[in-house]
Amino acid sequence: MLVRPRMPADEPVVADLLRRRHSERVARLRRLERPLDHPGLVAEQGGKLAGVLTYVIGEDSCEILTLHATERWRGAGTALLAEVEELARRRGRRRLWVLTTNDNLDALRFYQRRGFRLAELYPGAVQDARPAQARDTGQRQPRDPDPRRDRPRQAAVSSPTRVRRER
Numbered sequence: 001m002l003v004r005p006r007m008p009a010d011e012p013v014v015a016d017l018l019r020r021r022h023s024e025r026v027a028r029l030r031r032l033e034r035p036l037d038h039p040g041l042v043a044e045q046g047g048k049l050a051g052v053l054t055y056v057i058g059e060d061s062c063e064i065l066t067l068h069a070t071e072r073w074r075g076a077g078t079a080l081l082a083e084v085e086e087l088a089r090r091r092g093r094r095r096l097w098v099l100t101t102n103d104n105l106d107a108l109r110f111y112q113r114r115g116f117r118l119a120e121l122y123p124g125a126v127q128d129a130r131p132a133q134a135r136d137t138g139q140r141q142p143r144d145p146d147p148r149r150d151r152p153r154q155a156a157v158s159s160p161t162r163v164r165r166e167r
């Protein structure tokens, strides 16, 4: 598994993978971000794309914005995570963190098995981000016939969860 920085020539295959995973734009606590606007790493196996990670370097931390494997369980996720950890360390960032949703049990397991710990839960934030997301993407906002019935379910199954690792 080869992991290297994403180059301009990778754009079409990376964009295609993000599109197929519905991640051309990702909601991040009331903001929409295009992963392709941020630096990234690609994993290759036999000359083919095996996975993509995008990240945001902050003042004292590094955030994983997206992480996708083209085929799961082949080591691309682990290889990309190891490389972004090394990159963050080289740049003197002591904290690496990621937001996922609490219904993404595979991701929570994946990160926790690799030394991350659950740090925060934002109940209802996915629901709250929807009007902003619909506005930004020009989508019509779905009507919410009974918010009292819908909200608790959303809060229970899909709340952004911050997972982080500190050195």
Ligand SMILES: CC(C)(COP(=O)(O)OP(=O)(O)OC[C@H]1O[C@@H](n2cnc3c(N)ncnc32)[C@H](O)[C@@H]1OP(=O)(O)O)[C@@H](O)C(=O)NCCC(=O)NCCS
Pocket: 051, 065, 066, 067, 068, 069, 070, 071, 072, 073, 074, 075, 076, 077, 078, 079, 098, 099, 100, 104, 106, 107, 109, 110, 113
């Ligand atoms: C989360 C994700 C990035 C992990 O990437 P991956 O390439 O599948 O991960 P790896 O192959 O490195 O390791 C995953 C697990 O598969 C296991 N595995 C490896 N080969 C396996 C096999 N042949 N059969 C079963 N399990 C296997 C590994 O042991 C590891 O298990 P562990 O987490 O219990 O340690 C990937 O599942 C994915 O793309 N998910 C969808 C997007 C997503 O949720 N991203 C994270 C939120 S940002």
